[in-house]
Structure formats: C-alpha cells, structure tokens
Amino acid sequence: MSRGIVxxxxxxxxxxxxxxxxxxxxxxxxxxxxxxxxxxxxxxxxKKNLFDKIIPIxxxxxxxxxxxxxxxxxxxxxxxxxxxxIVMDTDMLILQNIxxxxxxxxxxxxxxxxxxxxxxxxxxxxxxxxxxxxxxNLPNLFSGLHYFKKCEFAQxxxxxxxxxxxxxxxxxxxxxxxxxxxxxxxxxxxASIVAKILDCEDEITNSISSLPTFVHMKxxxxxxxxxxxxxxxxxxxxxxxxxxxxxxxxxxxGVLHYTEDNFLEQTPVVERYRSLLNV
Amino acid sequence: xxxxxxxxxxAKNNGQLDYVKQAVFLAKRIKKYLNVPVSLATDSPxxxxxxxxxxxxxxxxNLDYTNNSNLRYFYDGAMSxxxxxxxxxNRADVYDLSPYDETLLLDTDYIxxxxxxxxxxxxxxxxxxxxxxxxxxxxRNEDEFEKIDxxxxxxxxxxxxxxxxxxxxxxFFDLVKHIEQEWHHYRxxxxxxxxxxxxxxxxxxxxxxxxxxxxxxxAEELPGTMFYTADRDILWxxxxxxxxxxxxxxxxLGEYTAVQTKGLTVHVMNKFSLTRIIDKELANE
Numbered sequence: 001m002s003r004g005i006v007x008x009x010x011x012x013x014x015x016x017x018x019x020x021x022x023x024x025x026x027x028x029x030x031x032x033x034x035x036x037x038x039x040x041x042x043x044x045x046x047k048k049n050l051f052d053k054i055i056p057i058x059x060x061x062x063x064x065x066x067x068x069x070x071x072x073x074x075x076x077x078x079x080x081x082x083x084x085x086i087v088m089d090t091d092m093l094i095l096q097n098i099x100x101x102x103x104x105x106x107x108x109x110x111x112x113x114x115x116x117x118x119x120x121x122x123x124x125x126x127x128x129x130x131x132x133x134x135x136x137n138l139p140n141l142f143s144g145l146h147y148f149k150k151c152e153f154a155q156x157x158x159x160x161x162x163x164x165x166x167x168x169x170x171x172x173x174x175x176x177x178x179x180x181x182x183x184x185x186x187x188x189x190x191a192s193i194v195a196k197i198l199d200c201e202d203e204i205t206n207s208i209s210s211l212p213t214f215v216h217m218k219x220x221x222x223x224x225x226x227x228x229x230x231x232x233x234x235x236x237x238x239x240x241x242x243x244x245x246x247x248x249x250x251x252x253x254g255v256l257h258y259t260e261d262n263f264l265e266q267t268p269v270v271e272r273y274r275s276l277l278n279v
Numbered sequence: 280x281x282x283x284x285x286x287x288x289x290a291k292n293n294g295q296l297d298y299v300k301q302a303v304f305l306a307k308r309i310k311k312y313l314n315v316p317v318s319l320a321t322d323s324p325x326x327x328x329x330x331x332x333x334x335x336x337x338x339x340x341n342l343d344y345t346n347n348s349n350l351r352y353f354y355d356g357a358m359s360x361x362x363x364x365x366x367x368x369n370r371a372d373v374y375d376l377s378p379y380d381e382t383l384l385l386d387t388d389y390i391x392x393x394x395x396x397x398x399x400x401x402x403x404x405x406x407x408x409x410x411x412x413x414x415x416x417x418x419r420n421e422d423e424f425e426k427i428d429x430x431x432x433x434x435x436x437x438x439x440x441x442x443x444x445x446x447x448x449x450x451f452f453d454l455v456k457h458i459e460q461e462w463h464h465y466r467x468x469x470x471x472x473x474x475x476x477x478x479x480x481x482x483x484x485x486x487x488x489x490x491x492x493x494x495x496x497x498a499e500e501l502p503g504t505m506f507y508t509a510d511r512d513i514l515w516x517x518x519x520x521x522x523x524x525x526x527x528x529x530x531x532l533g534e535y536t537a538v539q540t541k542g543l544t545v546h547v548m549n550k551f552s553l554t555r556i557i558d559k560e561l562a563n564e
Contacts, residue, residue: 120432121494225422225429235430248430249469251492 003084003102004036004052006076010061010069011043015261017069018043020090023264025050026273027093030243035098040072040079047279055079062166070187074165077148077158089144091263092214093256095245101212109153112141112191114205116216116257118223119235119247128220131180138175138192139201144257145214146191157204160194214255217247231259232266239272282380282443284400285316285337287373288387292323295353295363296550299327301387304557306335308391315383315400320376322366340376342369349475354510355551357527357535370437370478371455374448384440388550392520393542395503399441404499406448407441408482410434412505415538415545416526419509427480428470432487435498436505437478438546447489451497454485507546514552517560 007024009017018041025037029050036052039045042061045054058079063071076087084105086098105111118124126140133140148154164171168185175193176182182189195201219231228234238246245252264270273279286309290298299321306317316337321327322344333339349365373384381400385391399407410433412424427434442448458465458481466474469484489497508514508524513535516523520542525535547553 222430246492249432249487249492253493 001083002036002081003086004038004080004082005086005088006038006040006080006082007088007090008057008069008073008076008079009039009041009043009090010057010063010072012067012069016264017041017090018045019264019270022047022050023270023273024088024090024092024094026277026279027095027243029277030273031094031097032099036082038081040076050279053081055081066185068184070185071165073143073187074158074161077150077154080148080150082150084147084149086145086147086212087143088255089257091258091260092144093245093258093269095256096253098212098255104209104211105147108147108204109149109151110157110200110204111147111212112139112143112195112205113145113213114140114142114207115210115213116142116221117213117254118221119215119217119231119252120223120250121215122223124216124221125223126216126218126221129218132176132182132189133192135177135180136175137196138189139195139205141188141192141195141205142214142216143187143191145212145255147212153200153203157194157198157200160197161190164190164193164197212255214257215247215252216257217259230262232263237267239267239269241272241276243272243276245269283378284381284383285318285377285379286313286383286385287377287379288317288319288385289342289370289373290319290321290323290327290387291342291366292326293364293366295361297554298387299323299331300557300561301550301553303327303331303335304560305385305387305389305391309385310335312391312394313383313397315397316379318376318378320372338378351475353550355549356513356525357511358533359551361551365475367476367478368459369456371452371459371481373440374442374444374452377444381443382441384442386438386546388547388553389438390517390522390545390547390553392522392540392544395544396439396441396501398502402441402499404441405443405445406451406497407499407501408486409436409439409501409505410498411500412436412507415506415508415524415540415543416512416536419529427483428472431470432483434479435483435486436546437482438507439501439505440482441501447497451485451489454488455481458484503544505546506540506543508548510548510550512549512552514547514549514556517556 007021009021021039038053039051040055042057058075063069116124217231219227235248288302290302302319309317318338319336320340322342324341351365352360354360424434462476486498511527513525515525522540524538526538528534
C-alpha cells in the first residue's frame with residue numbers, strides 16, 4: 001500500500017503557493033527523507049525534483065476567479081497517487097519525523113485534526129476565527145492537515161465535499177446560523193458541514209488524541225493580550241543552520257502552519273533549507 | 280537510611296525591613312503546622328542571636344554581609360511607599376547551603392497557616408513549584424503572574440520551591456545562578472520589561488530551559504494554589520490561622536475591602552504590615 005503527502009498549489013497575483021509547497025517539501029526531507037510528497041498544480045514548478053509526482057489539477061480549474069483557490073480542494077481525493085494520503089496546506093513546515101502519525105492513522109479511513117496548538121505548545125483557542133463553527137454546532141475540523149485512505153467511505157465523503165463546495169451558498173444557508181455565516185467558501189466549513197450531514201464526526205476525528213496536530217500561527221489563537229495582525233510583527237522567528245526553528249523562546253516541533261503570505265520573504269527560511277539540503 | 284528533610288529560609292535585612300524577624304516568626308509557624316526542622320541563611324547572625332536567639336532553627340548558616348541590592352519601592356498599603364534595598368541575590372545557593380536531602384525553600388513572608396505543604400516530602404516529584412496562584416481579592420488583573428511577558432514563557436513563583444538533591448536539580452540551580460549573572464542578556468531574550476532582577480523570572484526561565492525550550496514536566500505543581508496579597512493591601516489582624524486583610528480597591532485609591540482567611544497560607548507582600556503583626560504576636564509570647 002503506497003502512502004504519501006499531497007498538497008494543492010495554485011499561484012495568485014499576490015502569493016506564490018508553489019514556492020510554499022517547495023519549502024514544505026524541503027522541510028519534509030530533513031526529517032522524513034523517505035516520505036513521498038506530490039504536488040497538484042497547473043503552475044510552473046522550478047524544483048520538480050523535490051516532489052514524487054507533479055499532477056495537473058483534475059476536472060479543470062474550478063478556482064480560476066477565486067482568491068483562496070479552495071474550490072479545487074475536493075479533487076485531491078481523485079488526484080492523489082497514493083492509497084493512503086495526508087493532505088497538507090502549502091503554508092506548513094514539517095519539523096519532525098511523522099512515522100508515528102502514519103501508524104496512528106491506520107485506525108481511520110478519514111482523519112481530520114480537531115485541536116491545534118499555539119507556538120508555546122498550549123492548546124490554541126481558535127474561537128475568534130471559528131464563530132460559525134460554534135454558532136452552528138459544527139465539528140471543529142481543520143482540513144489543513146487531514147488524512148484519507150482510498151476506500152468507499154472516503155470516496156463518499158469527498159463526493160459530498162464536492163457537492164457542498166460547488167453549492168456552498170445553498171449549504172451555508174441551510175446549515176449555518178446567519179449571524180456568523182461566512183461570505184466566502186471555506187474548505188474547513190465545507191468539510192465540517194459534510195461531517196455533520198453524514199453524522200460521522202466520531203469516525204473521522206478524535207477529541208482525546210493529541211496527534212496529529214499542528215501549530216496554528218494565526219495571531220488571535222496565540223493567547224496574547226495585545227494582538228498584531230501578522231504574528232511576525234509580534235514575536236521573533238529564528239531558524240538555525242540545521243533548520244531548527246524557534247518562535248519567541250520556544251523550539252518548534254511537529255508541523256508549523258505559518259499562515260502569513262510574506263513568511264518566505266520576511267524570514268531566511270528558504271535560504272536555510274536550500275543550504276542544508278544543497279538544493 | 281532515611282532522607283533528611285527540612286525548610287530553608289533566607290533573611291538578609293535592609294535598612295527598612297527586618298527579614299530576620301520574619302524568619303523567626305515563620306519558623307515558629309512551620310514547627311506548628313509542618314513539624315519539620317528549619318534552617319536559616321542570614322547575613323545578620325549576631326543580630327539574630329542577640330535579639331531572638333537561635334532556638335527556632337535547626338541550623339543557622341552565616342552569609343557574608345553585602346550592601347549589594349536592587350533599589351525598589353516597598354508599598355505599605357495603597358498610599359504609602361518607601362525605597363529600600365532588595366537583597367534577593369543568590370537564592371539559587373540554597374542547593375549548596377541546605378543541609379537537607381529534601382528541602383522546602385520558603386520566602387519569609389509566606390505565612391504558613393495549614394499543613395498542606397507537608398505532603399511534598401512524600402511526593403514522587405523531585406522539583407515542585409507554584410505556577411497556579413490566586414490573588415485573595417479575586418478581583419484584580421493577574422496577567423503579570425501568568426506569563427513573564429505577553430509573548431513569553433509561563434510565570435513560576437520562586438516563593439515556595441521543593442527539591443531533592445540530585446544531579447538534575449543541581450543543574451537547575453546552577454542554571455539559575457548563570458541567569459542571575461547574565462541577567463540583562465536573559466531579560467532581553469525573554470522580553471522581561473523590568474530591569475530589576477527577580478527570582479521568579481530567573482526560576483521561570485531556568486524551568487523553560489530545563490524543559491528544552493518547550494512545554495515539559497521538569498517542574499511539578501506544588502499542592503493547592505499559591506494565594507497572595509499585593510503590597511497595596513494591608514495585613515490588619517492575625518489570630519492563629521485566621522488573618523484579616525484590607526484589600527485595596529482597584530480603582531479607588533486608599534479604599535479597602537476587608538477579607539478574612541482561615542487556615543489559608545498566604546504570601547503577604549506588604550512586609551511593613553506583616554512586621555507590625557509579627558511585633559504584636561511576638562510581644563504576646
């Protein structure tokens with residue numbers, strides 16, 4: 001049974017998501033040199049050798065006129081070349097060996113992270129960004145790091161996800177309370193709506209397990225009294241020659257979801273990984 | 280062979296406050312509530328001997344007298360303050376100075392009023408300290424005692440520390456000494472705004488480092504919660520394990536609310552009002 005990581009990258013005028021995916025692939029290689037990673041994209045990729053496969057977005061581009069490009073996310077089930085797939089957002093770094101995660105995920109056909117961490121390693125309170133989840137009693141799923149096995153249940157889940165994403169206004173009106181209903185399509189919200197419709201929360205996440213998870217660097221999750229919009233303006237970021245990362249006084253492990261579009265430009269992270277891996 | 284255990288106190292007087300007197304008073308309460316021997320390290324051993332005697336102590340350790348101190352204001356309630364030297368250096372020397380295998384280090388203004396801390400000597404944990412604390416007013420902002428800065432690490436109280444002698448704990452106390460020696464470097468690195476050296480900060484930083492710059496399990500929580508009153512409050516009355524505090528109202532300078540405690544150990548930061556109460560208590564003996 002093959003297994004690997006899949007990421008979707010579609011560049012916009014403002015953000016080069018392919019570069020972010022290349023950085024993610026480099027970070028993977030430091031601690032997980034044998035783990036495969038494939039990139040789903042229609043954009044030009046300079047460092048092709050960082051990836052196992054580069055796969056065109058299937059079924060056409062449904063996000064041509066979209067800023068966030070989430071309309072194609074449901075296609076990853078169909079695009080993945082692996083029997084077992086971890087899907088990740090491009091704006092993440094993998095800072096440890098994740099073999100134990102694969103072992104844990106063997107117990108599931110689909111798995112979504114439902115708890116994320118601050119850079120201090122404490123549980124992150126994401127309520128600021130997730131009012132609709134609270135108001136509408138949605139499962140608190142994070143699609144930025146999730147897993148599926150090619151199987152009937154996962155195929156069914158993704159078929160529903162396709163339906164919800166393609167008709168998100170209708171589903172939002174049906175499923176979400178008006179006071180906090182988002183005005184744009186969100187893959188986290190759509191996946192949670194599907195989980196609610198299929199009544200499968202207990203089968204696709206685990207409220208007790210602390211793995212897999214990630215450090216979520218959105219500013220309002222960090223338990224700060226005074227919040228800056230961009231966390232890079234609030235706390236120091238340090239990366240050593242060995243690509244060990246500290247945020248503030250805290251060594252980072254696991255997966256770091258850095259979230260800020262200017263992260264690659266504002267930090268020496270790309271240069272450090274290139275130097276370490278000689279790529 | 281059973282391990283020796285006891286409480287260890289530091290008392291270094293300044294021109295304003297008699298910490299030796301506090302230590303004598305606290306030693307009596309420790310004997311009553313915890314029933315373990317107490318050792319005192321002081322730079323005023325002759326004053327201790329001549330004024331109070333040494334009967335309350337298992338051992339008295341002489342410290343060199345020094346004028347080195349941090350100048351700071353000591354409040355006596357909301358309306359009065361005096362500047363004095365704050366001789367808080369070298370607390371980490373406790374590891375070498377303590378005659379006990381198992382030591383409970385206490386500040387002399389930590390007024391023991393129950394036997395809760397007896398259990399630390401039976402604990403499996405080799406290093407215990409308070410992170411969880413509560414202002415007895417239950418009404419004031421306690422942010423400064425949660426993190427040492429908004430973006431920085433957890434705050435731990437060096438007021439009460441339990442440790443067993445071990446290589447790991449020796450490393451910890453050596454680290455605290457190093458942080459104290461290089462205080463301005465660590466102050467900047469850990470976003471501490473105050474220039475004043477504080478043992479709470481140094482201990483917090485050392486715990487963070489011992490944990491490998493991540494959340495960790497080096498320091499276990501002491502039993503219960505550390506209750507404290509600010510130096511803007513006044514300890515008004517004490518009768519055995521009962522204490523009456525006048526707690527400063529947050530937005531009404533000079534106005535107070537009376538709060539009574541019974542059987543509650545409290546860190547009394549207004550050392551002047553504590554001294555007044557101790558004078559009464561010692562006079563009644």
